[in-house]
Amino acid sequence: MGRGKIEIKRIENTSNRQVTYSKRKNGILKKAKEITVLCDAQISLIIFGSSGKLHEYISPSTTLIDVLDKYQRASGKTLWDAKHENLSNEIDRVKKENDSMQIELRHLEGEDISSLNYKELIALENALENGLNDVRQKQMEVHSMFKRNSKILEEQNKELNFLMQQHLAEGERMLGQWI
Template identity: 70%
Template sequence: MGRGKIEIKRIENSTNRQVTFSKRRNGIMKKAKEISVLCDAQVSLVIFSSLGKMFEYCSPSTSLSKMLEKYQQNSGKKLWDAKHENLSAEIDRIKKENDNMQIELRHLKGEDLNSLNPKELIPIEEALQNGLAGVRDKQSDFLKMLKKKERMLEEENKRLTYLLHHQQLAMEGSMRELDIGYQKDREYAPPPMPMTFRVQPIQPNLQGNK
């Protein structure tokens, strides 16, 4: 007795719906991998659950973006609007510009020069000369700044030495004035009082009179 035909309609029970989604998703993923391996086909599969969770599979030999480009070319349908196309073109332009800058940087470092002809080497040489001139100008400005600071420090040192010398002279002058004033005070001071001695009477020898 064969299986009865199952009516394809939305499963109302959320638990049963989730179980069915999980089983059938795994089955589809398995079939996609099998056809990719067995038939050497390029397969890309994207599934979104009812909650918005994404599941995807893509053959190892390709990528989802390449598959979408192929789909757009073969179906004639535009998957991207003009805004996205312009953005993609701008990204490609920036990538190409970045690659060219990387090549120029290697050339300026003296790398990968064998593939260049003499005419292509001329602008590289000019760029290096201009860069060297700029470095020398920067070094010259730096040396001038150092010399200016050195002169300022020398002037400041001279000024401090001058102030210190005059402070020492002022201190020495003050000490001399104090010494002169002390000498003058000694000249006009009254003479010291003479020392007086009191003569004690000689006591008779009492033992001699006995």
């Protein structure tokens, strides 16, 4: 005896709908894996549930990009254009630049320098010397600013002491007149 036919329409009960979704999602993922193994097919399956959660399966013998490229060629539909390709290339370029900068930073910190050749070591030494000179120059600027501020504070302190002495003398004179 076979299963009875069901009417294909939205399941109104939230709990029943979630159970059905979970079972059918697992079933379709299982079928995708089976067809990949049995028929050597290249499969890419992407499922977004009502909550927005992503479930995916991609055949081990391919990548999502390869499947999408094949789809684009076979269907004639444009999934992305030259602008997106340029953005992808720009992302790759920035990633490489970032990697390069991280390596350079490690070298400046004295790490991984055994792999550098003589010219690279000389360039690194020059960069470090220039950086050290910049730090010393900034240190001197801060030191002179500190000395200048100290002198200003010292002069202001003397001026305030003088004014305080004048007020005290004036107060004593006034007190002497009242007595």
